[in-house]
Amino acid sequence: MLQNRLQQLATNDDGFCFDPRTGETYQLNETAQVLLMELKRGRSESEAATLLAADFGISIHEAEADTQEFIQLLKMNGIA
Amino acid sequence: MRVGVSGMNATDNPGPGVPVVRSLREAKAANYIVGLSYDAHDPGNYMDFLIDRVYRMPYPTKGWSALSEALAQVKKESNIDAIIPCLDVELPLYIKHQDKLRQLGIKTFLPTEDQFALRSKEKLIHLCRDLDINYPETTLINSVEELEQWAGSGNDWPVFVKGRYYKAYITYNLAEAVHKFTEIAADWGLPILLQKPTPGVEVNLVGLGDGEGGLCGSVAIKKLTTTALGKIWTGVTIDHPALNELATRFVRHTKWRGPFELECIQSPETISLIEINPRFPAWVYFASAVGINLPERLLQLMQDKSVDAESQYPVGKYFVRYTYEMVTDISEFFRFASSG
Amino acid sequence: MSPSKKSVKKYTKPSILKLGGPLYAKHGAASKNSVPVRTEIGRVPVAQLAAEFGSPLFVFVEDTIRANFRSYANVFKRLYPKTVFGWSYKTNYLKAVCAIFHEEGAIAEVVSDFEYEKARALGLPGDQIIFNGPYKPKNALQRAIKEKALIHIDSIDEIFEIENIANSLDLEARVGLRVNMNTGVYPQWSRFGLNFETGQALAAAKQLARSKAIKFEGLHCHIGTFMLSVEAYTIAAEKIASLFLEIERETGITLNYIDMGGGFPSKNHLKGVYQAPEVAVPSISEYASAITDTLKATFSDRELPTLILEAGRHLIDEAGFLITSVVSRKLLPDARRAYVLDAGVNLLYTSTWYRPTFELDGDEGSFLEPAVLFGPLCMNIDVVDSHLMLPPLRVGKRLILSPVGAYNVTQWMQFIQYSPAVVLVRKTGVVDVIRERENLAAVEGLERLPADLNQTEKSFQAQKIRKAS
Numbered sequence: 001m002l003q004n005r006l007q008q009l010a011t012n013d014d015g016f017c018f019d020p021r022t023g024e025t026y027q028l029n030e031t032a033q034v035l036l037m038e039l040k041r042g043r044s045e046s047e048a049a050t051l052l053a054a055d056f057g058i059s060i061h062e063a064e065a066d067t068q069e070f071i072q073l074l075k076m077n078g079i080a
Numbered sequence: 081m082r083v084g085v086s087g088m089n090a091t092d093n094p095g096p097g098v099p100v101v102r103s104l105r106e107a108k109a110a111n112y113i114v115g116l117s118y119d120a121h122d123p124g125n126y127m128d129f130l131i132d133r134v135y136r137m138p139y140p141t142k143g144w145s146a147l148s149e150a151l152a153q154v155k156k157e158s159n160i161d162a163i164i165p166c167l168d169v170e171l172p173l174y175i176k177h178q179d180k181l182r183q184l185g186i187k188t189f190l191p192t193e194d195q196f197a198l199r200s201k202e203k204l205i206h207l208c209r210d211l212d213i214n215y216p217e218t219t220l221i222n223s224v225e226e227l228e229q230w231a232g233s234g235n236d237w238p239v240f241v242k243g244r245y246y247k248a249y250i251t252y253n254l255a256e257a258v259h260k261f262t263e264i265a266a267d268w269g270l271p272i273l274l275q276k277p278t279p280g281v282e283v284n285l286v287g288l289g290d291g292e293g294g295l296c297g298s299v300a301i302k303k304l305t306t307t308a309l310g311k312i313w314t315g316v317t318i319d320h321p322a323l324n325e326l327a328t329r330f331v332r333h334t335k336w337r338g339p340f341e342l343e344c345i346q347s348p349e350t351i352s353l354i355e356i357n358p359r360f361p362a363w364v365y366f367a368s369a370v371g372i373n374l375p376e377r378l379l380q381l382m383q384d385k386s387v388d389a390e391s392q393y394p395v396g397k398y399f400v401r402y403t404y405e406m407v408t409d410i411s412e413f414f415r416f417a418s419s420g
Numbered sequence: 421m422s423p424s425k426k427s428v429k430k431y432t433k434p435s436i437l438k439l440g441g442p443l444y445a446k447h448g449a450a451s452k453n454s455v456p457v458r459t460e461i462g463r464v465p466v467a468q469l470a471a472e473f474g475s476p477l478f479v480f481v482e483d484t485i486r487a488n489f490r491s492y493a494n495v496f497k498r499l500y501p502k503t504v505f506g507w508s509y510k511t512n513y514l515k516a517v518c519a520i521f522h523e524e525g526a527i528a529e530v531v532s533d534f535e536y537e538k539a540r541a542l543g544l545p546g547d548q549i550i551f552n553g554p555y556k557p558k559n560a561l562q563r564a565i566k567e568k569a570l571i572h573i574d575s576i577d578e579i580f581e582i583e584n585i586a587n588s589l590d591l592e593a594r595v596g597l598r599v600n601m602n603t604g605v606y607p608q609w610s611r612f613g614l615n616f617e618t619g620q621a622l623a624a625a626k627q628l629a630r631s632k633a634i635k636f637e638g639l640h641c642h643i644g645t646f647m648l649s650v651e652a653y654t655i656a657a658e659k660i661a662s663l664f665l666e667i668e669r670e671t672g673i674t675l676n677y678i679d680m681g682g683g684f685p686s687k688n689h690l691k692g693v694y695q696a697p698e699v700a701v702p703s704i705s706e707y708a709s710a711i712t713d714t715l716k717a718t719f720s721d722r723e724l725p726t727l728i729l730e731a732g733r734h735l736i737d738e739a740g741f742l743i744t745s746v747v748s749r750k751l752l753p754d755a756r757r758a759y760v761l762d763a764g765v766n767l768l769y770t771s772t773w774y775r776p777t778f779e780l781d782g783d784e785g786s787f788l789e790p791a792v793l794f795g796p797l798c799m800n801i802d803v804v805d806s807h808l809m810l811p812p813l814r815v816g817k818r819l820i821l822s823p824v825g826a827y828n829v830t831q832w833m834q835f836i837q838y839s840p841a842v843v844l845v846r847k848t849g850v851v852d853v854i855r856e857r858e859n860l861a862a863v864e865g866l867e868r869l870p871a872d873l874n875q876t877e878k879s880f881q882a883q884k885i886r887k888a889s
Binding site: 015016017024025026027028029030031032035055056057058066067069070072073074076077 | 433755
Binding site: 120121140141142143144169172173176222223244245265268269270417 | 439440607692693694695696697698699
């Protein structure tokens with residue numbers, strides 16, 4: 001369900017994102033772009049967090065908390 | 081000449097940038113024009129038929145260091161020779177730093193800090209006294225308490241509540257005035273002016289001062305209809321000797337350097353000065369279209385070229401502002417949102 | 421996201437910003453802005469200061485204090501050699517700060533018996549103290565009269581009290597008269613001293629001139645604080661100078677000084693002012709010219725009176741910094757980012773009226789999101805800033821606020837937190853603690869617990885035993 005919704009989002013290389021359903025536009029920072037890409041690919045929340053931790057060399061706890069918060073942010077923005 | 085122009089907000093509350101650019105284009109006065117925009121939504125950003133390139137600028141509240149950094153970038157990439165700043169809030173910064181702009185290789189033609197201060201809304205009453213012209217009764221206030229005091233001391237409604245830079249609303253009671261006070265103060269700061277309406281007909285004049293007391297052309301108009309925000313919708317050129325004379329006196333007295341707009345009220349007996357804007361008005365293209373192209377003359381002044389000071393224009397020319405739509409892709413918006 | 425790039429990329433917390441919202445419109449798009457970075461204060465690394473003295477931490481820079489004072493004093497001295505500078509104690513009365521100003525040649529301007537005692541304890545002779553303020557207790561007045569301090573009269577009642585004290589001591593009190601007036605700015609400070617326009621001031625002056633117990637030496641005014649209008653000083657100088665001449669004419673006495681007070685702004689951002697301080701705040705030369713030109717014009721045919729000034733904020737604000745750290749982060753229900761800092765309105769009394777510059781101790785990129793900064797108090801009003809654009813910050817990130825040198829370390833409040841240490845970066849680069857971080861002993865030092873209430877531990881033990889049985 002989340003993945004389907006995210007699939008609809010059109011993003012560009014600068015981190016701009018257009019939601020064709022609502023017409024809203026967003027800008028994502030680099031970390032958020034990485035997370036969005038992984039979630040679009042169908043990774044689970046914990047898989048995405050693991051990748052984030054590995055990629056940036058941060059603790060798995062911080063990665064999990066941030067991934068969870070990012071999904072929360074998507075929901076608050078009506079995207080997910 | 082390669083010129084930067086600000087005020088790309090050709091919206092329902094239009095900035096003068098797009099009309100200035102159009103004037104320059106039609107006179108072939110500039111061969112490369114850069115738009116300096118504050119918002120990715122500004123319509124001017126998308127007018128590639130008028131403007132060669134658009135940059136997004138830091139807000140004036142960020143101060144000179146942010147502005148100079150941005151301008152150095154514009155200079156480096158687009159090699160502009162001159163800038164015509166068109167918005168009230170950015171003028172104090174540009175005026176204060178004209179010398180530094182010159183060092184960057186960017187010409188301007190702006191009033192001095194002293195000239196600029198003379199026509200500030202807080203001080204206009206003194207200038208009117210010097211020019212021997214009427215000025216409507218005006219009170220400066222800094223708080224709602226003062227507004228209440230003003231209302232409680234027998235003053236009549238209605239009254240204009242005016243911002244220091246932008247916005248003026250007519251209000252008919254204290255509640256309305258308080259509402260507008262808060263609204264304007266939140267956006268544009270203090271003080272706020274309370275100005276008694278002057279009975280009569282509003283007439284306007286755009287002009288250009290050469291900095292030595294001379295007037296390099298002017299056009300007087302009457303706004304026939306305005307939008308809900310008080311912006312001209314239709315208008316007509318007029319021949320108003322008293323207004324022309326006032327413009328000549330103003331320029332001679334202050335040695336005004338650069339563009340200006342006089343907003344006056346003509347009653348049967350007398351003329352009152354309401355406001356002096358230290359820049360081109362958004363209707364400046366009207367003057368260009370009737371043969372007095374002041375943006376073009378401004379560039380001539382910057383280049384020390386001889387300037388046509390002709391002010392003969394046909395009276396009874398009719399101006400209609402209209403809306404028009406453009407369609408592009410959302411990626412164009414992203415382009416301006418990211419770098420401009 | 422290839423594993424080979426492991427640990428090389430700097431991590432930033434994920435952030436998503438909706439374009440076109442109200443904050444976006446106010447600040448422009450995220451990528452065009454950046455938050456300034458400050459890694460050093462007075463050439464000492466911020467990280468070192470925080471590691472050594474903790475966070476939050478107030479930091480003052482000696483060089484800046486001295487440089488500010490010298491450039492200000494030079495401007496006035498050049499235009500008006502007969503200028504005497506008073507240091508406004510209430511702006512920042514830490515001993516080290518006052519000592520620097522006194523070393524630079526400033527006398528003390530105090531507004532309470534506490535401040536008077538501070539100046540004397542610092543070794544300043546009484547005749548180098550100007551004693552202002554609406555309430556000067558009897559014992560403080562006695563001491564000030566004995567020590568020949570210059571007392572500025574705030575009310576008619578005070579004239580009677582000073583006469584009584586001086587008579588009882590058989591001494592002559594050195595006195596000036598504080599005058600308030602309309603200078604065309606709002607709010608008019610009409611509560612201090614006696615009014616010019618209504619003639620109160622002249623009447624009081626006549627009373628002072630008649631008094632045998634009083635040596636009436638000059639006039640004082642202080643028209644407001646953070647005055648952005650230079651013209652107001654011209655008007656004030658005109659009015660006070662005309663009163664000066666009128667008093668001399670009508671009473672036959674000779675006055676010898678005019679004290680124009682202070683109120684000169686710093687490069688701080690007063691809320692409600694749109695333009696940046698560099699545009700909104702006139703230079704000190706403009707104020708100096710306004711005052712001294714007026715005095716020179718008014719006293720063109722006689723000896724110039726001494727000009728006394730009592731600046732505070734203008735001299736110290738920009739020399740003070742506050743280092744504070746992010747202690748936690750959260751997401752508000754409206755998707756705004758919020759941070760809790762270890763410094764709040766308890767330490768930033770002036771944040772009600774001024775918006776300081778927020779700097780970060782390292783570059784966190786140019787992707788900015790709207791953020792709310794909360795202080796550490798368990799109080800809803802403890803908001804340091806409600807609409808700042810910041811990059812996503814991790815816990816422990818340090819922010820540096822400035823200018824905060826004026827009024828904050830005198831007006832900070834004692835509420836549930838220990839006040840932080842205050843340090844001074846010396847000319848030499850050495851960092852001296854000029855006020856220790858508070859501790860329990862310091863805060864409770866003046867408390868007294870009645871002996872019969874000093875049983876808390878025992879009563880808890882007794883309760884435990886009762887419950888167990």
